[in-house]
Amino acid sequence: MATRERCRPRGAQAASSTGACGRSQPAPPLPGARGRAAPGRAGPAALPGYPVAERPLRQSRRGGGGRRDGCGAAVAGRAQSGRGSLRSMVAPAALPAAGLFYWVGALGALYAAALASYRLLAGLRVWVLSSGAAAVGPALGAWAVVTGATDGIGKAYAQELARRGMKVVLVSRSKEKLDQVSTEIREKYKVETKVIVADFGEREIYNGIKAGLEGLEIGVLVNNVGMSYAYPEYFLDIPELEKTIDKMVNINITSVCEMTRLVLPGMLERSKGIILNIASASGMCPTPLLTLYSATKAFVDYFSQGLHAEYKSKGIIVQSVLPYYVATKMSKIRKPTLDKPSPERYVRAALGTVGLQSRTNGYLPHALMGWIVSLLPTSTAINLIMKTNKQIRARYFKKMKEK
Ligand SMILES: NC(=O)c1ccc[n+]([C@@H]2O[C@H](COP(=O)([O-])OP(=O)(O)OC[C@H]3O[C@@H](n4cnc5c(N)ncnc54)[C@H](OP(=O)(O)O)[C@@H]3O)[C@@H](O)[C@H]2O)c1
CATH class of the missing domain: 3.40.50.720 (NAD(P)-binding Rossmann-like Domain)
Known part of the structure; x- marks a missing residue:
């Protein structure tokens, strides 16, 4: 449980990447793709090969997801019965946030890598090549x-x-x-x-x-x-x-x-x-x-x-x-x-x-x-x-x- 909590939400992980838990994960949803998922079922366009709504459902069974959210969707989720309706309510709320985390993380990593490369090259120029030093x-x-x-x-x-x-x-x-x-x-x-x-x-x-x-x-x-x-x-x-x-x-x-x-x-x-x-x-x-x-x-x-x-x-x-x-x-x-x-x-x-x-x-x-x-x-x-x-x-x- 503790390990799972440390991992990112599954919907936030990339298709080709290994997730924070060390397992390969499917691609994140494309912006707007969630709209194509059929109610009650995770459609392939939303998350290829991955049942998006499974996790919220399991959380709900444990009493975790709905209560933690503390928002209108969770309250409504408890009020309604049936698997399909629960899926359709939780998935749209979870996906945009997961996608956002993914892109913020990816851009952050890209920025850090670019900065590190720039610093390395600048350092090489100053300390190794020294060309361009003013006379x-x-x-x-x-x-x-x-x-x-x-x-x-x-x-x-x-x-x-x-x-x-x-x-x-x-x-x-x-x-x-x-x-x-x-x-x-x-x-x-x-x-x-x-x-x-x-x-x-x-x-x-x-x-x-x-x-x-x-x-x-x-x-x-x-x-x-x-x-x-x-x-x-x-x-x-x-x-x-x-x-x-x-x-x-x-x-x-x-x-x-x-x-x-x-x-x-x-x-x-x-x-x-x-x-x-x-x-x-x-x-x-x-x-x-x-x-x-x-x-x-x-x-x-x-x-x-x-x-x-x-x-x-x-x-x-x-x-x-x-x-x-x-x-x-x-x-x-x-x-x-x-x-x-x-x-x-x-x-x-x-x-x-x-x-x-x-x-x-x-x-x-x-x-x-x-x-x-x-x-x-x-x-x-x-x-x-x-x-x-x-x-x-x-x-x-x-x-x-x-x-
Ligand atoms: N050494 C370090 O580890 C270090 C590290 C970082 C930055 N710095 C900076 O580097 C600079 C030089 O430090 P340093 O370690 O080379 O110092 P230093 O060996 O103590 O030499 C200081 C020089 O400044 C002169 N001086 C001191 N007080 C003066 C005053 N009131 N009027 C006119 N001249 C005066 C001294 O002349 P007298 O012989 O007459 O005292 C001496 O020629 C300083 O700005 C210091 O803050 C040093």
Whole structure:
């Protein structure tokens, strides 16, 4: 009985298919075909080789079908006696619904198969063939500007763009580190560099940055600077909450908008340019215990997608880059692994997706992780992340106690 209830109504199953119960089933009724069935008998045109009315009759005998329906037909069915009249009343009501289920199911399966094939082909194009990737280099403009360029992902972008022959403007808060990275790049890649000292935690820095960028032909802007929490924490328990909110919004959100405001006009004049906004995979799904960070990254993702739609027809590419873990100071991961790559490895892969994906996880293992997460219902993903972040938080406090 339980098995039967899990199966679709028999009238809903296809002629050549195996039903949910593992048995071959006849074809569904053609729309309008039920009208051809003789009262009291399932006509061949309605369901070839299958007595449609048998099931409602058996349900009725068990007291199942009629009472469950709770509708006028069921009440009338009880009131009348005789097999033929019962058949003629239940069958017309059951068949359209069964046909509808069949077609909804079939179209749903078709849509899922088409979507899966499209994703597979798109994935092959990006990760295997890589043809069509935009040439990210000096042809776009002599200079690249990178924020948060003295460490991690930002430094790797600066190095890779210099390797491709671009001159690089490095923007960060520590003059000493800027000079060190600048010298490294100049010596290794034989390109010009420029440094701008700016703390993106502050709002009054943009006139200074504008002056520093004056007259430069900027082909690539990498909005990379970002800050996260020291450890996963409940919103109200974040140390120095008011200050943290202000800093995180300034660094993760305001910097992206303001740098775009300064650089995009020059790109539009030349009808070419690429803006790479480093968001985070945590911006793709609400991330409890990193709530504020995750929300700022969702902003970056949305901002990038909207901006790309606004300006792509004018020759500008805006890409939203959504990494999972990368081995940097921020993630506190020292040893790169396949799924937590070094910033250099990550950036090389991510640059290969420019022009192919306006929204990217940037690196094949991260793209697979993103795909798996996208299959989960959002509430399940949020619960899993909450559980994981609670564990990380507990480990952090344990470590702090031991110190
Ligand atoms: N690492 C990951 O696992 C991961 C994952 C997803 C997304 N992301 C995103 O990727 C971006 C880069 O992260 P990362 O891991 O490479 O970080 P990182 O290694 O900590 O490097 C951050 C860079 O930003 C600079 N910076 C930090 N605060 C600044 C401020 N207030 N003003 C100016 N410069 C500042 C740092 O300079 P100083 O040396 O002076 O501090 C450093 O150059 C961030 O937007 C982050 O949210 C990272």
